[in-house]
Amino acid sequence: MSNIHFSFELFPPRTPEGSAKLPATVARLAALQPAFFSVTYGAGGSDQDGTYGTVCQVVAQTGIETAPHLTCVGSTRDKIAALLDRYQAAGVRRIVALRGDLPATATSASAPGEFHYANELVAFIRETHGDAFQLEVAAYPEMHPQARDPVQDFESFRRKVEAGAHGAVTQYFYNADAYFDFVARCERANLRVPVVAGVMPITNYAQLMRFSAACGAEIPRWIRLRLEALQDDKPALLDFGLDVVTRLCETLLKNGAPGIHFYTLNQAEPTLRLWKNLGLPAS
Numbered sequence: 310m311s312n313i314h315f316s317f318e319l320f321p322p323r324t325p326e327g328s329a330k331l332p333a334t335v336a337r338l339a340a341l342q343p344a345f346f347s348v349t350y351g352a353g354g355s356d357q358d359g360t361y362g363t364v365c366q367v368v369a370q371t372g373i374e375t376a377p378h379l380t381c382v383g384s385t386r387d388k389i390a391a392l393l394d395r396y397q398a399a400g401v402r403r404i405v406a407l408r409g410d411l412p413a414t415a416t417s418a419s420a421p422g423e424f425h426y427a428n429e430l431v432a433f434i435r436e437t438h439g440d441a442f443q444l445e446v447a448a449y450p451e452m453h454p455q456a457r458d459p460v461q462d463f464e465s466f467r468r469k470v471e472a473g474a475h476g477a478v479t480q481y482f483y484n485a486d487a488y489f490d491f492v493a494r495c496e497r498a499n500l501r502v503p504v505v506a507g508v509m510p511i512t513n514y515a516q517l518m519r520f521s522a523a524c525g526a527e528i529p530r531w532i533r534l535r536l537e538a539l540q541d542d543k544p545a546l547l548d549f550g551l552d553v554v555t556r557l558c559e560t561l562l563k564n565g566a567p568g569i570h571f572y573t574l575n576q577a578e579p580t581l582r583l584w585k586n587l588g589l590p591a592s
């Protein structure tokens with residue numbers, strides 16, 4: 310397992326209680342010695358300072374590399390360049406480069422700002438900051454929800470790699486075949502970047518349905534029906550979710566996924582339970 314990379318995604322806390330809880334969560338996750346943490350960025354850059362502050366806080370607390378997510382939609386070259394300089398000065402060496410979600414009424418073409426798609430952000434970062442950052446981009450094994458079709462969506466992914474991305478992290482999924490099909494398409498297209506599998510622990514039925522409707526991740530019918538039936542029995546739902554996601558991770562690791570990126574939602578326990586179930590080393 311030593312050549313497999315594990316990473317943990319956090320979000321900037323939005324409440325005083327969330328801020329107070331974060332260091333304990335980070336300490337428990339840091340004990341697993343991830344390759345890196347990442348910190349999300351609010352739509353339209355709404356919590357730019359929150360992302361920056363959380364990145365600095367996690368690095369100061371753990372000494373572990375921490376990558377900010379950076380979205381470009383609605384922003385300008387000047388603003389993005391200034392933020393990149395700020396990150397570079399703070400010692401950041403890895404960035405998750407994204408378009409970001411559009412305002413409800415906008416299309417990529419009509420959205421305000423100087424960037425329309427993530428490949429433009431990747432190209433801009435490489436143009437202005439060379440190799441200063443390891444660039445990760447998003448990948449969608451089940452297709453991005455706004456894409457016209459899978460072929461066009463894969464071409465969008467190809468453009469991000471050709472613009473200079475070093476690696477990719479996928480949207481979460483519960484069907485490993487979709488992931489391996491995506492990896493096979495990358496191989497056929499000669500896109501030689503590691504595609505790390507994004508994994509979302511299952512802990513809450515309503516929340517999972519809401520997220521999945523927004524991001525286009527499919528919840529297989531049998532999983533949805535079991536979760537629906539268990540939604541009022543939290544311990545049983547957690548056990549079922551743990552079993553499903555453990556088996557998913559086992560399949561991914563057994564069949565060559567280069568890494569797993571856990572969407573922790575600032576909770577240590579679900580990821581720790583998965584880690585233990587997978588028999589991964591606790592340091």
Ligand code: FAD
Nearest residue numbers: 349350378407408409410426427447453455456462465480
């Ligand atoms: P793109 O790669 O630009 O793709 C967006 C859509 O446009 C796709 O449908 C694509 O097929 C299409 N497209 C791309 N290029 C073209 C083109 N030239 N012509 C026509 N169509 C094109 N969101 C946040 O707000 N903050 C976060 O921190 C965040 N973190 C994320 C982390 C991961 C690992 C993932 C998978 C997603 C994350 N998101 C985040 C969500 C992401 O911002 C949305 O999914 C967003 O809608 C698309 O971003 P992207 O970088 O994939 O965009």
